[in-house]
Amino acid sequence: MSDIKITITDREGVAHEVDAPTDMNMNLMEVVRSYELAPEGTIGICGGMAMCASCQCYVQSDHQLPEKSDDEDAMLAEAFFVKDNSRLGCQIHIAEDLDGLKVELAPAED
């Protein structure tokens, strides 16, 4: 079992360095939920189908992330608070090359 370190800044601006497993088929949204870094019901509402933007985050480190799928791209086109470095956490698969990743959660809608 191998873990990587990820720094996640929550919606209150507090940074958390957490261990994320690479062997459990997890995505970034699920890591945030497993550490309860955002209240239940405010993140991962659609369950990880790129059909809501509740897991939107800003990628702050310069890791090479997989390209956005059409679904993710379209969802981000309709989301609020979108920046150039916005991604949907549910579409970022936790893998070894993401060690040291730094992200900040986008604000919750209303």
Added chain:
Amino acid sequence: MVKTDILIIGAGPTGLFAVFEAGLLQLKCHLIDALPQPGGQCSEIYPKKPIYDIPGYPEVLAGELVDNLMEQIKPFQPGFTLGERAETIEKQEDGSFVVTTNKGTQHQAPVVAIAGGLGSFEPRKPLLDNLSKYEDNGVAYMIKEPEMYRNKKVLIAGGGDSALDWSIFLADVASEVTLVHRRNEFRGALDSVEKVQHLKNEGKINLITPGEVVALHGANQLEKVTVKNTDTDQDIDVEVDYFIPLFGLSPKLGPIANWGLEIEKNAIKVDNTLDYQTNVPGIYAIGDVNTYPGKLKLILCGFHEATLMCQSAYQRIHPDKKYVMKYTTVGGVTGFDGSKKEAPKAVVKAID
């Protein structure tokens, strides 16, 4: 006043299946849902997506699951109040509850089962300073009466099916239709995208992409909106009578949060050792809306919770009766509509 045995709030898979289990106990159900169609998230968010963990179905589309549930509960003639949100609950002297919707429809039942999922789906509103000032004064989040827009100037924002479909529809009704979307690409049925392209070429739809509405103007009534072209950063003012942002829906726990129920992590706490009852006797919470130690938000768990809730509701409604669970294979299914389904009887015949 709608009267029933179990009033179910939320017509998602859990709420629908509760109708079946209640029906086996000869209890009638009525469902309230804020969405205009039954099925909850399965119909609204992902009808075309497959689900793989419904027992007995190696694969089923969410929309198909809803169709099947509707078919399964048909004999029990559930009532529906759709497109209305349950707003208030009042306990009556006889122990029953009266639930009133945002449109004033009243429902009375001795048992209320909240199967509200993540809450009621509300339109996502764009982040604009004076938006609320113009709500009902030119800003609308859904189109209820298309005739309202006859010979008016309408601006629609959004990039999904509803933005495309309404732009196409209103092109023939309104005097002017402007469609604004943040991208050049639209995510909708190919057919709709092509139609909008065609209407744009004909000059019937004024398309602004990539663009975003950034400001609203008007004394009391909406008169003008500012659209920023996000490529060039240039602002254009568009004179409009109506601005209709169609950015989809997002769920909110909403008024249920103020019903005096114990809430934890945006969900309603229930007794999972027995019957999924809340801290208010007679009010139950089943499916994704509830929480208890070890809770999993799965449809199959909702089905189980609905089943146990009905047993408890039966005891509450008929405290003097003893009920013994019967398999449907043994007892069959007798609908309130007079239909009866039962296992075929074995044939007893001698062999010569």
